[in-house]
Amino acid sequence: MLKSVLITGVGGQGTLLASKIMSEAAGRRGLFVRTSETIGMAQRGGSVTSHLRIDAKNVSPVIPSEHADILIGFELAEAARQIPKLAENASCVVNTDTLVPTNVALKQGKYLADEYLAALKKAAPHGLFINATPLAIEAGDARTLNIVLLGAAAGAGMLPFSVEELKDAIKACVKPKLLDMNMKAFELGLAAAQ
Amino acid sequence: MSTRVCMGNEAIALGAIRAGVRVVAGYPGTPSTEIIETFVHEKAPGVNVQWSTNEKVALEVAAGAAYSGARALVTMKQMGLNVATDPLMCLSYIGVKGGLVLAVADDPGPWSSQTEQDTRDFAKHANLPVLDPSSAEEAYEMTQEAFELSEEFALPVILRPTTRVCHASATVELGEATPQPPVAGFEKRPEWCIFPALSYKKHGELEVKQHKIAEKFETSKFNRIDRGGNKGVAASGIAYLYAKEVIDEYQLEVTLFKVGTPYPMPENLSKEFLSRVKSVLVLEELDPVVEEALLAVSNGQTPVYGKHTGNLPWNGEYSYELVRKALFDYLDAKVPEVPGVELPEMPKRPPVLCAGCPHRASFYAAKVATRHYPKAVYCGDIGCYTLGNAAPLNMTDTCLCMGAGITVAQGIALAEPGTKCLAFIGDSTFFHTGIPGVINAVYQNIDITVVVLDNHTTAMTGHQPHPGTGKNAMGEPAKALDIETMLKACGIEEIYTVNPFDFDASVEAFKKAVEHKGPSAVITKAPCIAQMKRPATVHRVNESCIGCLKCIKEVGCPAMTPENGKVVINESLCTDCSLCANVCPVGAIKRGERHA
Numbered sequence: 001m002l003k004s005v006l007i008t009g010v011g012g013q014g015t016l017l018a019s020k021i022m023s024e025a026a027g028r029r030g031l032f033v034r035t036s037e038t039i040g041m042a043q044r045g046g047s048v049t050s051h052l053r054i055d056a057k058n059v060s061p062v063i064p065s066e067h068a069d070i071l072i073g074f075e076l077a078e079a080a081r082q083i084p085k086l087a088e089n090a091s092c093v094v095n096t097d098t099l100v101p102t103n104v105a106l107k108q109g110k111y112l113a114d115e116y117l118a119a120l121k122k123a124a125p126h127g128l129f130i131n132a133t134p135l136a137i138e139a140g141d142a143r144t145l146n147i148v149l150l151g152a153a154a155g156a157g158m159l160p161f162s163v164e165e166l167k168d169a170i171k172a173c174v175k176p177k178l179l180d181m182n183m184k185a186f187e188l189g190l191a192a193a194q
Numbered sequence: 195m196s197t198r199v200c201m202g203n204e205a206i207a208l209g210a211i212r213a214g215v216r217v218v219a220g221y222p223g224t225p226s227t228e229i230i231e232t233f234v235h236e237k238a239p240g241v242n243v244q245w246s247t248n249e250k251v252a253l254e255v256a257a258g259a260a261y262s263g264a265r266a267l268v269t270m271k272q273m274g275l276n277v278a279t280d281p282l283m284c285l286s287y288i289g290v291k292g293g294l295v296l297a298v299a300d301d302p303g304p305w306s307s308q309t310e311q312d313t314r315d316f317a318k319h320a321n322l323p324v325l326d327p328s329s330a331e332e333a334y335e336m337t338q339e340a341f342e343l344s345e346e347f348a349l350p351v352i353l354r355p356t357t358r359v360c361h362a363s364a365t366v367e368l369g370e371a372t373p374q375p376p377v378a379g380f381e382k383r384p385e386w387c388i389f390p391a392l393s394y395k396k397h398g399e400l401e402v403k404q405h406k407i408a409e410k411f412e413t414s415k416f417n418r419i420d421r422g423g424n425k426g427v428a429a430s431g432i433a434y435l436y437a438k439e440v441i442d443e444y445q446l447e448v449t450l451f452k453v454g455t456p457y458p459m460p461e462n463l464s465k466e467f468l469s470r471v472k473s474v475l476v477l478e479e480l481d482p483v484v485e486e487a488l489l490a491v492s493n494g495q496t497p498v499y500g501k502h503t504g505n506l507p508w509n510g511e512y513s514y515e516l517v518r519k520a521l522f523d524y525l526d527a528k529v530p531e532v533p534g535v536e537l538p539e540m541p542k543r544p545p546v547l548c549a550g551c552p553h554r555a556s557f558y559a560a561k562v563a564t565r566h567y568p569k570a571v572y573c574g575d576i577g578c579y580t581l582g583n584a585a586p587l588n589m590t591d592t593c594l595c596m597g598a599g600i601t602v603a604q605g606i607a608l609a610e611p612g613t614k615c616l617a618f619i620g621d622s623t624f625f626h627t628g629i630p631g632v633i634n635a636v637y638q639n640i641d642i643t644v645v646v647l648d649n650h651t652t653a654m655t656g657h658q659p660h661p662g663t664g665k666n667a668m669g670e671p672a673k674a675l676d677i678e679t680m681l682k683a684c685g686i687e688e689i690y691t692v693n694p695f696d697f698d699a700s701v702e703a704f705k706k707a708v709e710h711k712g713p714s715a716v717i718t719k720a721p722c723i724a725q726m727k728r729p730a731t732v733h734r735v736n737e738s739c740i741g742c743l744k745c746i747k748e749v750g751c752p753a754m755t756p757e758n759g760k761v762v763i764n765e766s767l768c769t770d771c772s773l774c775a776n777v778c779p780v781g782a783i784k785r786g787e788r789h790a
């Protein structure tokens with residue numbers, strides 16, 4: 001059955017790798033996958049999204065409005081920005097930590113963290129909201145945030161894959177010398193959700 | 195047969211390998227870059243892969259290989275085809291022997307481009323067949339077919355994926371490996387030299403070929419009519435998948451014509467489609483190529499709706515939502531209601547120079563050095579450093595196309611004597627199309643300062659090597675060209691090479707170069723921060739911060755945010771570059787150990 005997973009964050013946070021790991025997991029199970037990535041200018045600190053559509057062929061690689069079954073948000077405002085994409089009864093895992101854009105610091109626009117969290121909780125009442133940044137630092141590097149959140153999504157039972165399937169996919173996608181750190185990040189995410 | 199989840203660009207490379215490609219050349223450009231990167235990862239035996247200095251060079255190299263009977267692939271983004279237009283237009287007359295495929299990626303939106311030009315129109319202009327994949331799996335098949343077509347008609351063939359094909363993945367069934375076709379070698383014939391008399395003859399032949407190719411496309415597996423109601427829909431590229439999703443989800447009764455060969459359009463197939471329907475809605479991004487072809491075939495008999503009728507927009511990327519609305523309007527059906535979601539006010543998040551980017555330091559030094567002049571103009575170019583346009587740096591006054599900063603600066607200096615004109619160009623862009631402009635500045639003796647921002651890579655497209663890096667595409671050692679030596683050879687006499695993080699020396703170098711009468715240059719050399727290992731130290735704001743926010747207002751580093759009246763540096767982003775410490779008026783920013 002078609003599952004649409006939307007991953008969002010700020011360029012540089014590693015949405016691409018998270019998407020690749022889930023594609024790998026789906027591929028290993030023999031499911032047809034379509035994904036669409038933000039590659040290019042926006043990767044330099046702009047808003048980025050990765051779309052995954054698992055187990056359906058005659059759909060576009062981009063998740064339409066109200067069609068996302070699962071949202072994985074790496075940054076609070078970026079997660080809130082994607083609320084219009086959420087299907088009814090969508091589930092979500094959102095990092096509550098914030099990255100305030102420089103233009104806000106220069107007084108161009110506002111960053112309303114409390115309102116973003118409230119809007120997300122309203123749109124996805126059963127969502128999981130965690131501050132994942134300290135967990136990534138605990139794993140050994142703030143840049144393992146993507147794997148912590150993947151672990152949290154798996155721990156919350158949102159993803160159409162088992163924990164073991166995801167671990168195998170991580171092994172296939174992560175550089176061997178970074179594997180232990182990423183496995184620790186995955187376990188920390190998993191534990192945070194349970 | 196095996197399957198792999200492939201990005202469209204990866205599928206194109208794998209298709210070319212299966213087709214027995216021997217020479218692959220291109221210049222990085224979003225969204226085309228990962229085609230050559232796939233070759234770099236795959237290391238397929240017998241394939242010569244290069245990042246060329248620019249797209250014109252790449253196409254000419256590939257043409258030579260194809261003259262010799264080898265299969266060759268050239269990759270570029272749509273803007274790159276502008277650079278390669280000169281050889282392409284002539285090549286359609288001269289033709290090829292081995293298959294020559296140009297993978298030219300278009301960027302509707304645009305996401306990372308200066309224009310929304312449509313390469314399908316370009317193909318028509320050059321009298322060359324074009325294949326328009328709607329997905330990664332189709333791109334894999336089309337690439338292989340493109341080589342066959344190219345050899346059958348002895349013409350280059352264009353494969354035109356768009357961003358949502360290039361950067362979209364799908365599960366692709368990969369065929370068994372096949373041996374590379376043998377290379378006959380270069381055969382001396384007068385037909386390889388273009389002369390007016392030959393051009394006249396070849397032009398005539400080329401026009402005849404257009405009909406033969408269109409005939410061939412009548413039975414192409416990439417064109418398909420799915421029979422349904424008497425309302426017709428024609429779709430090309432990614433718009434086909436948007437249409438397919440909407441049609442399936444709402445079970446719309448339409449006859450769907452999927453067009454994979456937009457030029458030359460197969461006339462009989464188009465007639466057959468038009469004969470089955472009472473009207474047509476055409477869904478295609480960018481230019482109305484299929485729409486105009488169907489209008490010509492219909493000749494007023496069947497109404498054709500699309501861009502010319504205002505049913506669909508001319509600019510921007512299409513989406514499921516846009517296609518759904520166009521389809522429902524066309525079918526006189528009520529567009530499904532979308533309950534509006536009230537979102538709180540969201541901050542804009544445009545792309546920015548990374549924390550610790552050496553370009554920020556270069557721009558800031560140039561800004562400080564030129565502050566006292568009545569007017570200084572900062573001409574920019576294409577690369578990460580185009581992001582120097584953003585506040586608070588505001589250091590990109592112009593940006594046109596690859597290499598144009600150096601030349602536009604000359605025009606401004608001629609029109610407005612006395613204005614200080616600085617032209618910023620990255621190292622890869624310098625090799626691509628910067629050099630002729632430098633020579634012109636020297637030859638015409640125009641008072642500009644060329645600033646080469648040398649971060650030792652092609653950063654924006656994901657760190658490809660270039661002639662200055664000492665590595666070739668495959669990562670093997672290559673001769674590294676020295677930019678300072680080249681500037682000297684071009685005739686510039688006043689050249690300063692500095693490390694942009696040595697703030698005082700950089701400001702001094704800019705002052706001297708700008709003060710110099712006649713062409714001068716500053717080379718700011720520091721490696722791209724995204725390729726550096728993070729140091730064990732960071733900069734941290736201490737208690738003495740007075741909250742003046744000068745650091746943020748002057749350099750705008752994304753690692754810095756105001757918090758409770760003071761500034762906080764996000765340690766996971768800080769690279770310890772120290773630029774902010776040079777700005778702080780009270781010395782509140784100090785080096786410390788990294789904790790994150």
